[in-house]
Amino acid sequence: MAQNVVVELNNVYLKSDRGGQVFRDLSFKLEAGGTAVITGAAGSGKTSLAELVIGLQLAQSGSVEVMGETIRPVKAKIIKRNRRKIGGVGGIFDLMPSLTVAENITFPLVLSGERRKVQRERLLKMLTEFSLLKQAGEYPRSLTRVENTLVQLARASVAHQPLILIDEPLAGLDRKTYQRIFEYLISVSLSGRSMIILSSDTLPQQLPNADYYQIVDGALV
Amino acid sequence: MSRITHILKELSRNLYRNPGTALGSFLSLMFLFLLFDLYWVAAGTSEEFYTRLLSQLNMEVFISEEVADSTLPAIEEAIGAVEGVNSVEYISRPKAREELSRLVGIDLLVGYDSTNPLPRSFILNISPEYLTTVGMAGIETEISKRPDISDIFYSKQWLEKAESTRATIRNFGLALGVLILLTALISSVNNIRLSSRARAVGFHQMRLLGAGRFFLAVPFLIEGLLIGGISAAAGWLLIYYAKQEITFAQFELIVPTLEEILIFCGTMAMLGIISGYLGIRKLLR
Numbered sequence: 001m002a003q004n005v006v007v008e009l010n011n012v013y014l015k016s017d018r019g020g021q022v023f024r025d026l027s028f029k030l031e032a033g034g035t036a037v038i039t040g041a042a043g044s045g046k047t048s049l050a051e052l053v054i055g056l057q058l059a060q061s062g063s064v065e066v067m068g069e070t071i072r073p074v075k076a077k078i079i080k081r082n083r084r085k086i087g088g089v090g091g092i093f094d095l096m097p098s099l100t101v102a103e104n105i106t107f108p109l110v111l112s113g114e115r116r117k118v119q120r121e122r123l124l125k126m127l128t129e130f131s132l133l134k135q136a137g138e139y140p141r142s143l144t145r146v147e148n149t150l151v152q153l154a155r156a157s158v159a160h161q162p163l164i165l166i167d168e169p170l171a172g173l174d175r176k177t178y179q180r181i182f183e184y185l186i187s188v189s190l191s192g193r194s195m196i197i198l199s200s201d202t203l204p205q206q207l208p209n210a211d212y213y214q215i216v217d218g219a220l221v
Numbered sequence: 222m223s224r225i226t227h228i229l230k231e232l233s234r235n236l237y238r239n240p241g242t243a244l245g246s247f248l249s250l251m252f253l254f255l256l257f258d259l260y261w262v263a264a265g266t267s268e269e270f271y272t273r274l275l276s277q278l279n280m281e282v283f284i285s286e287e288v289a290d291s292t293l294p295a296i297e298e299a300i301g302a303v304e305g306v307n308s309v310e311y312i313s314r315p316k317a318r319e320e321l322s323r324l325v326g327i328d329l330l331v332g333y334d335s336t337n338p339l340p341r342s343f344i345l346n347i348s349p350e351y352l353t354t355v356g357m358a359g360i361e362t363e364i365s366k367r368p369d370i371s372d373i374f375y376s377k378q379w380l381e382k383a384e385s386t387r388a389t390i391r392n393f394g395l396a397l398g399v400l401i402l403l404t405a406l407i408s409s410v411n412n413i414r415l416s417s418r419a420r421a422v423g424f425h426q427m428r429l430l431g432a433g434r435f436f437l438a439v440p441f442l443i444e445g446l447l448i449g450g451i452s453a454a455a456g457w458l459l460i461y462y463a464k465q466e467i468t469f470a471q472f473e474l475i476v477p478t479l480e481e482i483l484i485f486c487g488t489m490a491m492l493g494i495i496s497g498y499l500g501i502r503k504l505l506r
Contacts, residue, residue, distance in 0.1 A: 084430065
């Protein structure tokens, strides 16, 4: 895989737990700094694609490479290392209920062993950027759905993760929040970081540098 | 927040979010260990009691009537050379009479001054390691080979009974120990499994973000270590308190040494770590 490719799936076949075919010969490539918007009906395999990328599922055949590393069951360390480079929002990703908002946001920095000073600076930046200063000490159970999404976005950005994986980012949002999150998506798209957006609906506005795909019958078109 | 701070916070969350579970686990382990400690003290005390009684156990070797007094020093020397014999004391007929008078309270042999019927004998003091049924029987066999010996006596039945009792105490202690350790392990594993299950969602999310198994496991391992170690130590503290408050006139309670107690508490702390690992093993898969 070339150095500038962040995610590459080649001829992936994946079966669901129930035995149904999720992906048939699925191939996909996301270059560094690129954005891929993948749409598909409910149950088409969007979340399975996210799970393949973070190593939660393993393909029956074909290869999955993330950040230059092939995802294999025996390579638990590689999967762990890769996960730290991925900022996940929505879908399988959620907040940790026993941690406060501030602790949730800084968790990727704790894992990467960042100094406290850096953690504090980045946390303050994220809390300000996502208007979460008031909620910093609260626990996820007291957050609204929108606040929850904002905290996840802050967590996905705090460690400058090179890849952001967003599952249904705009579903059920009010107009104001929708616009705000869409602006965030644009800023990520222009920041040189890579992004995969998984959505049931097509995005109403175009994102810069984005490639658009649709999952149809287990393959990307 | 450093990783260590995060781990310590997770540990404190485990404890203060589920104080009932943690306290229940601590108390149940403490009382289990206390039961074991009490048995340990009882076994140690009874062992000391038996050892003291055994040290008073002698073997009496009676000399044949036809043996001349002049050959006694040679016989005494030969018996003293038998393996396991510590020392030999000769008991002459007059001394035997004195002993009998002392035991009975009156001289039963008045009028038998010239024909004292009591036999001459040797009292053998036996080395502590030979104060067993096998050891004593070996000495008896060795000495009984001599033609100048008429009879050998020691409290054989009492020795057999004592050995059997000590073996029973030892085996019961072993079985009790295994049973208590197993119960403590199961109880501790279930406690940690309960508290970790309550946080399964957070665990899963942490793993999705790249947290390693060790990072997630450490707070639970420390919890197991603390509960195991502290409850074992608390059991001994209760024993020490009781020992200071209660005194027995006939015997003294034998408490294990500080080193033994520390080893015990350390072992229980290790058991706690094992139970911590077993408790979260499934969540780490």
